[in-house]
Amino acid sequence: MITPLATPAATPPAPAPPGPPPWRSRFSMKLVGALLLAATLPLVPALLLANWLADSNAGVWLAPRVAERLSEVPGTYQELFRARKALYAERALSLARGLPHRAAAQAAYLERAVATVPRLQHAELLAADGRLLAEAERPRGRDEEGGWRPVPAEVSLPGGGTLRATFSIEAALFAELDETRELAETARDMDRARGELRRSILLVFAAMVSVAALLAVLIGHLMARRTVARLTRLAEAHRRVAAGDLSARVEPAGGGDEVAALSEGFNVMVEEVRQGRDRIVYLEKISGWQDVARRLAHEIKNPLTPIQLAFQQLEARWRATPGGDQTFGRLLGEAGEIVRQEVATLQRLVEEFSAFARLPDVAPAPADLGDFVTEFVRTSPQLGDRAEVTVTLAADRIPVALDAALMRRVLVNLTENAVQAAGPARAHLHLGVARARERAVLTVSDEGPGVEPALRPRVFDPYFTTKGDGTGLGLAIVKKIVLQHGGEVELGARPGGGACFTISLPLAGGP
Amino acid sequence: MRRAAANPAALTHAAAACLVAATLVANPISAPALASVDPAPLRVDCRGEAGRLLATVDLGPAVDAGLERKLGNGLASTVRLTVAALDPSGAGAGGVERDFDVRFDVWTETFTVTIREPGAAASSRTVSDWATVRRLLATPAPFDLGPLAALPERFTVEARLELDPVTGLQLGRTRERLAHPAGGRSLLGSLAAFLLRAPPPDAERYRSTLLTRSDFAGGAASRAR
Ligand SMILES: Nc1ncnc2c1ncn2[C@@H]1O[C@H](COP(=O)(O)OP(=O)(O)OP(=O)(O)O)[C@@H](O)[C@H]1O
Ligand SMILES: [Mg+2]
Numbered sequence: 064m065i066t067p068l069a070t071p072a073a074t075p076p077a078p079a080p081p082g083p084p085p086w087r088s089r090f091s092m093k094l095v096g097a098l099l100l101a102a103t104l105p106l107v108p109a110l111l112l113a114n115w116l117a118d119s120n121a122g123v124w125l126a127p128r129v130a131e132r133l134s135e136v137p138g139t140y141q142e143l144f145r146a147r148k149a150l151y152a153e154r155a156l157s158l159a160r161g162l163p164h165r166a167a168a169q170a171a172y173l174e175r176a177v178a179t180v181p182r183l184q185h186a187e188l189l190a191a192d193g194r195l196l197a198e199a200e201r202p203r204g205r206d207e208e209g210g211w212r213p214v215p216a217e218v219s220l221p222g223g224g225t226l227r228a229t230f231s232i233e234a235a236l237f238a239e240l241d242e243t244r245e246l247a248e249t250a251r252d253m254d255r256a257r258g259e260l261r262r263s264i265l266l267v268f269a270a271m272v273s274v275a276a277l278l279a280v281l282i283g284h285l286m287a288r289r290t291v292a293r294l295t296r297l298a299e300a301h302r303r304v305a306a307g308d309l310s311a312r313v314e315p316a317g318g319g320d321e322v323a324a325l326s327e328g329f330n331v332m333v334e335e336v337r338q339g340r341d342r343i344v345y346l347e348k349i350s351g352w353q354d355v356a357r358r359l360a361h362e363i364k365n366p367l368t369p370i371q372l373a374f375q376q377l378e379a380r381w382r383a384t385p386g387g388d389q390t391f392g393r394l395l396g397e398a399g400e401i402v403r404q405e406v407a408t409l410q411r412l413v414e415e416f417s418a419f420a421r422l423p424d425v426a427p428a429p430a431d432l433g434d435f436v437t438e439f440v441r442t443s444p445q446l447g448d449r450a451e452v453t454v455t456l457a458a459d460r461i462p463v464a465l466d467a468a469l470m471r472r473v474l475v476n477l478t479e480n481a482v483q484a485a486g487p488a489r490a491h492l493h494l495g496v497a498r499a500r501e502r503a504v505l506t507v508s509d510e511g512p513g514v515e516p517a518l519r520p521r522v523f524d525p526y527f528t529t530k531g532d533g534t535g536l537g538l539a540i541v542k543k544i545v546l547q548h549g550g551e552v553e554l555g556a557r558p559g560g561g562a563c564f565t566i567s568l569p570l571a572g573g574p
Numbered sequence: 575m576r577r578a579a580a581n582p583a584a585l586t587h588a589a590a591a592c593l594v595a596a597t598l599v600a601n602p603i604s605a606p607a608l609a610s611v612d613p614a615p616l617r618v619d620c621r622g623e624a625g626r627l628l629a630t631v632d633l634g635p636a637v638d639a640g641l642e643r644k645l646g647n648g649l650a651s652t653v654r655l656t657v658a659a660l661d662p663s664g665a666g667a668g669g670v671e672r673d674f675d676v677r678f679d680v681w682t683e684t685f686t687v688t689i690r691e692p693g694a695a696a697s698s699r700t701v702s703d704w705a706t707v708r709r710l711l712a713t714p715a716p717f718d719l720g721p722l723a724a725l726p727e728r729f730t731v732e733a734r735l736e737l738d739p740v741t742g743l744q745l746g747r748t749r750e751r752l753a754h755p756a757g758g759r760s761l762l763g764s765l766a767a768f769l770l771r772a773p774p775p776d777a778e779r780y781r782s783t784l785l786t787r788s789d790f791a792g793g794a795a796s797r798a799r
Contacts, residue, residue: 137648141680240648240680248649249751252744256773260748263769267762 094291098283102276113268130254133247140240144232148214151230154180155216159226162188166196173199182230184213191223210234293322297329309337342546345523349543352525356536357420360413367406367413374402412534419525419536425547427464429571432503433457433496435467439474440494449482450490457496461503464571469544476537477507477564483530484511484562493557502550503570508563519554616780618731621716622790627725628716631657631733636778637712642704644737645685650677652741656734656777657717661726662784669732670717676707689714725787736777745772 158180163172173186177199187198211231218226253260296313303311311333315326381387381395433456440452474494482490495506514522521527523542528535541564545552550568557563617632633655645651653676658669675688685707688698701707719731749767753760 134647134649137678137680141648141683144681237681244649249747251649251738252740252748253751255738255740255776256745256748256770259771259773260752260766263752263766263771266769267766270765271762 094287098280098287102279102283106272106276109272110265110269113265113272127254130247130250133243133250136243136247137240140236140243143236147232148216151182151214151216151228154183154230155218155226155228158183158186158228159218159220162220162226170197170199173197177201182232183228184211184231185229187227189225189227196224212237290322293326297322297326300329300333304333304336309333309340338551342551345542346546349525349539352539353420353422356416360416360420363409364413364417367409370402371406374399415534415536419534419540422540422543423469425466425469425544427466427548430463430465430467432461432463432465432505432568434460435463435465435470436474436494436496436505439471443475443478446478446482446492450478450485450492452492452494455493455495455497457498459498461496461498462571463503463568465548465568466544470548473541473544473566474507476541480537481507481509481511481562484509484513486511491561498570499567501570502567505566505568506563507566508557508561510557510559510561513556513560513562514554516556522554523552611779613732613779613781616731616733616782618733618782620731620785620790622722625722627659627719627722627790629657629659629719629731630713630716631731631780632713633733633735633780634712636735636780637708641711641737642708645676645707646678646704648678648680650675651738652676653711654734654736654739654777655711655714656736657719658732658734659719659725659729660732660781662728662730664730664732664781666729669734670719672714672717674711722787722790727787728784729787730784731782733780734775734777735780736775739775739777740772742772745770 158176161172163169169188173188176186177183178201184201185199188196190196210233212234214230214232216228216230218228220226293313293316300311300313312330313326315323315330378395378399381392436454437456440446440454446452478492481492484490491510493506493508495504495508497504497506523538524535525539526535527538542552545566545568548568550566552564552566555563555565614635617634619630619632621628621630641653645653653674655672655674656669657672658666660666671692673690675686675690677686678684679686684700684702685704686698686700687707687710688696689710690696699706699710719725749770752767752770753764755763
């Protein structure tokens with residue numbers, strides 16, 4: 064299985080199916096339907112209430128009884144006026160009865176009458192032929208405030224002639240009457256138009272309520288549209304993931320509601336899927352390369368012994384034949400040196416290749432990451448000879464499940480690289496152990512030249528090397544072992560210069 | 575989002591429909607049962623004159639004690655009398671309208687009757703007894719029902735008597751009252767005033783028996799019960 068080598072991480076995403084998926088319209092229809100129901104349902108009781116209010120208002124203010132009672136009020140005034148008229152006629156009559164016969168006394172009688180008889184304004188005595196015999200007028204005084212209306216009363220005298228008395232009645236009564244009449248007429252008009260009034264008031268209410276409902280629906284619709292849009296984006300991302308594009312992500316905007324949580328969960332899930340897939344792809348790739356390494360080691364190793372043997376025979380034969388050509392002897396000696404050196408290099412290569420090919424499976428055992436790193440430093444004296452090592456441990460224990468032998472290999476490869484990167488100078492190595500985001504994190508950084516960003520994605524590829532005598536297998540082995548531990552390894556830059564490898568491993572069991 | 579964006583219009587319509595339905599359910603705006611009562615019989619004297627039909631109606635049965643009480647209550651009232659010639663099925667529009675404004679003055683105890691008819695000068699009379707008013711109303715001057723030629727061959731005469739019809743003036747006053755309750759101006763009141771319609775007429779109807787047009791061609795007079 065060498066094929067996956069050629070392709071890095073992702074397969075290209077399949078083209079998305081065209082047009083909106085059917086769920087989308089159904090969802091927004093449901094949402095809008097619910098909003099519509101929510102907005103219109105309260106209208107029914109509201110309208111019933113309005114109807115009742117209109118009815119009861121009309122009942123109080125526009126009851127037929129109100130109009131009826133009011134229309135009877137002028138009749139009451141009529142009674143009052145009649146009583147007044149009768150009273151004044153009575154007074155005029157008694158005035159006539161008391162009239163003195165002597166003509167000389169009549170004027171004084173009338174004068175006295177206007178002064179004493181209540182409400183009598185004017186009195187005149189006419190002879191049978193209409194001649195004015197005597198007349199008296201009440202002096203304008205306090206009685207007249209507020210306005211008065213004249214009420215004439217005439218009495219025919221027994222001996223011919225007429226007594227004409229003018230009484231007064233309060234003008235205010237007439238004003239009151241007019242006002243009442245107007246009111247009664249209004250009530251009557253309103254009563255006639257009562258049904259229509261109720262209808263128009265209800266229509267106004269209905270209009271108000273519709274405006275409110277319309278606003279509610281509109282606002283609700285806008286809000287729903289936002290949610291639908293976010294769900295649409297989520298669904299779109301889902302489709303892309305289903306089509307194989309694991310780089311799809313959703314913006315979890317929207318302020319911590321369920322949709323945002325869903326989006327966030329989706330992102331986490333897709334990220335995990337992506338890492339899992341990357342891991343599988345990488346491991347497949349490595350196993351392909353391991354195959355190649357095994358075959359190569361085999362093919363190279365086999366001819367090495369015959370080459371060595373053949374050359375040893377040649378040298379033995381030369382030594383057994385004394386007195387030969389000295390130049391040839393020297394040449395043979397040099398050639399022998401070269402052959403031995405190259406064969407040794409090839410043998411070392413073969414060893415490394417077959418070591419890479421035979422990389423065993425991880426057999427994890429519970430351990431503390433801090434202890435493991437301390438132990439590594441303590442048992443690697445050659446490291447201390449070539450580098451300044453600083454170890455930063457976490458305050459508490461960090462339980463992990465690891466294969467100590469293979470993990471040791473990881474640290475060896477990483478520290479080896481750091482030492483090599485420092486060149487002839489003494490390397491400065493920083494080992495760190497920490498717990499971050501429910502992961503155990505091991506960092507190996509140095510103060511060397513680091514790796515430029517463009518090269519960083521390739522350093523874990525097998526056979527990638529910038530060194531003349533390097534195999535480029537060191538980091539590939541590192542990554543394979545880390546992945547088999549269920550972890551990830553990343554190369555970054557150390558702040559202040561240098562490379563920084565970060566290995567994160569899953570925490571084992573409880574704290 | 576295209577679909578969702580297309581929805582508000584449909585939505586608004588649906589809301590409006592719901593609202594109208596709810597309004598109808600909650601508010602039985604019943605058109606009053608018009609013309610559900612059969613008209614009472616009408617005595618009418620018809621006469622052809624210069625090719626026109628003149629009808630003298632007898633509304634004696636209508637001008638009763640109840641009407642006397644209503645017209646004598648001291649308020650200004652209007653009796654609207656409409657006389658029309660209808661074809662046998664009862665169809666036929668228009669008719670001649672005559673308003674009697676009656677007002678009883680509780681101080682002077684007299685009736686003032688003003689008779690108004692479109693196209694004629696108003697005449698006003700002040701009388702002191704109900705009998706005269708009754709006569710004026712029960713046997714009004716003949717109504718000119720238009721050219722005989724325009725009438726169907728067989729027709730009936732219908733008289734409609736309406737007490738205090740809601741006139742445009744009254745409607746205007748009611749609207750004003752709605753729009754300006756307690757002095758100030760009310761927006762909702764204005765809206766209600768805008769939506770206020772004239773109530774349907776509420777008239778007592780009297781109808782004659784069938785008459786034949788040709789009977790009046792020669793200026794003949796006919797009486798129908
Ligand atoms: N700490 C480091 N500083 C700078 N460059 C580094 C560091 N570690 C690795 N590299 C770069 O990554 C390359 C790959 O490293 P890797 O360990 O896989 O192979 P190698 O070291 O070149 O060969 P080998 O491990 O067989 O000696 C290196 O050649 C080097 O360019
Ligand atoms: Mg290396």
